[in-house]
Amino acid sequence: MMILSHLLLAAALQLPDCAASGSRDGVVRDAQTAIGIADAVVAGRRQRVRTLPDGRFSIVAAGCDTLHVRRLGYRGASHVLLAEGPVVIAMQRAAVPLPAVEARAAAGSQGRTVVTGDAAEARILGGSSAGDLAATLPFVGVRMVSGRTALSVRGSRPEQVLVTLDGIPLNDPATGTADLADIPLAALGGVSVAFGTSGAVHGSGATGGVMALHSGTGTIVAGQVGAYGNRAVEGAWTNAGAAGRIRIGGAFATGDDDFSFRNVAAAAPADTVERRRNNDFQRASGFLTAAASRWQLLVLHGETERGLVGPMNVRAFDGDRGRTARSVARVATTAGPVDLHASARHVAARYDGGAGAHPAFRVRARSLGVAAAMPVAWLALESGASIDRVDGSTLARSSRSAAFAGAHAVRDLGRLRASGALRLDVVERSMGRLSPSLVVERPGAVTLAARVGQGFRVPTFYDIYFASPQRITVQPLVPERVALDAEVRASADAGCGGVCSVQAAVSLFERRTHDAIVWFPGNVGWSPQNVPEERARGGEVQVAMRRPGVTAKAWGGSYHTMLWDGFLEMRTPYVPYWAGGGVINSDGEHLSTRIQVTYTGRRPFVTGPAIAELELPQVTVVALGIQRHQATERGLLTITLSVDDLLDVRPEFVRRYPTAGRRWTAGLSLSPRRP
């Protein structure tokens, strides 16, 4: 009788039979972002496995077994197998914000908008670099000119977007911007972009948002040819076992980009059709990543050589060449409850003018950083130090050291979840800066969240160098300070008849910056100044629908930026007043397709008043990619055909820099499983 009642009770509670053993499927996710966590070690009594890039795992375990999960950058978690069905394990981050691999877009986290993308989505559209990956993301403005990429989120300037690779800042300490074109897609798994000031976590520079790239996993060999002499090969080999994973790879790409374009800037009575010259490039890179339960390693080196053709109708740069070499290394380990990591970066650039032109100019930037993080009770603490050094032609060697200490906590307060962070940065030759943030979230059928924060950005080495003595009255630059970054957000996730799911989110934001460091043309060349007030406000809406094999997404945003220098109200260049887009992915066993439409509204091309004379027209660009998958003895063979700018709109992303228009790409890849 007791046994029967026990079984009845167990059935009512859906408790497992503790004696039964079998394969259990589950997923390990980041507790804040809900993104799947790769390379987490899941250990049970009988087996020890490692999660896949999307966080999924399958383990042989008995009912009532306890699974222990460990992953560098997160607090260890345990889960008792009490219920039937898939296992979902949420891991809390340690203070080190290691990005996780994600295969599906997350609706949001910690009261801020987060968008994600993976390398496969860029590859289906013919992409080959991190810049191409960024271009697939909603709400992210990407401008590529002469092979260099400039990012903008929520009305920010490129130097206000912090770009990281496995936690290593990639922004050049000399210029403040990160160049994504040099990072091959083969090295990457995906990207997540968090919008809004993140000074409380990342310190200086993350005043507009953070783009976190993370290295990929898996083995792949791929080749690609495209219009205008573009060719690329890339490959990565992965060896994974219970002890850990190592991945080695490289990429090479070259292209002429000698497309024809219409020169509308000449003085001739009619426009002329010309061919782009000195627009070729060559890129080569190699990378190594390794991970085990207690340590991680990343090494990346890339070199690029390219022509630096100028805007249309300007021949003065037809002989200019640029060469860039970039190296990044990071090692992370854990010692008891403490996570430790150290990173190093080196960027060397050289610019050569054509015959009879200005002499060659070179610049070199190096950075070293160390940090430690550990949980203490309900707090996550982190501290670290770094040093940046820059030198170059006519540029005296200059260095700057910095140190920081921060704390982060997440607390559940009844129906609310509150997350707070505070970070103190001390930067050489600048005062100490305190950056707080507070998020309050109410999860539910409709999740509501509100976020406020502050941040700052110290002048880059170029800012300091060119600030004196280019202006009529010389004033030393002070760090720009985000006095307020606020966001309110509502998001909902619902099913539709059990055959699909729909997510929707709407955000309103405002960011106010004092002493924004903005470059203006002066009486002797360009130079930076502190602008008393910068304001960015707007709203963003996103809707996504998912059903097996099909994903559809649409987004739209409205942006209003304002720079006030005390005399003139100006707009931030290249921030559109309206922007949006949509994408439809279909993913079948043998066929995958992606069609992406991107709308960019009118936008100013210079820092000036909002008048039509100073604006670029609105554009809509359509990209299409088709993949055919075929299982072979050696793995999955994928053939890719893609067309960018299908409608041949030829937008000017940067004023007077023409684009190629409609261009095709064809690729072939081989991987053990779907890339």
Add this chain to the structure above:
Amino acid sequence: MVLHAIGALKGVTVNDTAAAGPRIALPAEYDGGGMFLHADTAVTTSSSWGTNKLYLIPLLAGGVREAEMPAGANAAGASLAHGFQGAHAAVALRATQRLGLVTFGAAGAGTVTQLDAVGRCPYDVAAHAGNLWVVDYNAACDAGYQSLGDSRLIRVEPNSAVRDTVRLPGVKNATGIIMDGDLAYVSAIGDADYSAYPAVTFVTPGSITVVNLRTRQVVGTLSLPQGTNGATASLGADGRLYVVAYVNTSFEQGVFAINPASLSFAGLRNPGSQTLRLTRASGSPGQCGAATANALGHVYCVVNQGAGQSTSVVVFHASTGAEIRTVATGGTGGVAIALR
């Protein structure tokens, strides 16, 4: 009128004595540094890194005419050619060491013919008595601007290979010329050492040289005070030259008034200095990017303020140096001014 060449709102503003007038827009890529005004026609150029064009601007009739400069020519100063070999405008082509003669048809872009043997670095040009006079910077302007000797004035006859050269002894880096009857006022910017940038050294100051074009003789040269650099000159309606120069290596600017007849500094000056005393209504000193004067000697000063360089014309009293009025022009980055 004011030429706006920096910032977002470029072009020429035609202002009244007390109110801003319309702005004749020039492209955002325009990067000129000076203009020539005769009656109601203005001429200006943009470098090879800007738009590489010459602009002929009829202020009343409207409609900016453009002429494409030869590739890599890096045009500098320009003026009306007054029919020299049938051309409407003449332009100094620094990097190619030539003089461009620009002719406009009834419509469309202008065409350029080129003359040789006009110096090693032609920097400005002006017409006089049927000839063109070219200011030769005399440096390697197609490379690193290394000086090749004293600056020169070179006379060019129409339809002739004849050239007369007037050497300007001790004058380096001459960049501008202003005609006043048979006299030419040649401005030179002096020499500055940028090799240790951002530390800058002003080696030699700017200067004004007076040349009698009939006798082809140098009348005299007045150097600006040591420790200054640059010389953006304008002929005021009162007969004086108004020269703007950097007065220190922080690139603050001051205005010098020069009596060309005596080659001496004139006007109400700051104590211990040759710069004009110009005082804003706020009590702060007036900083002029360019300056000229009316017949009464009231100084018309181009002031650029704020990061966006909003331009105003501030008028200062000749006798007291006090601000009389300010007119916001509606443009940005004013670099030249002329009264008409």
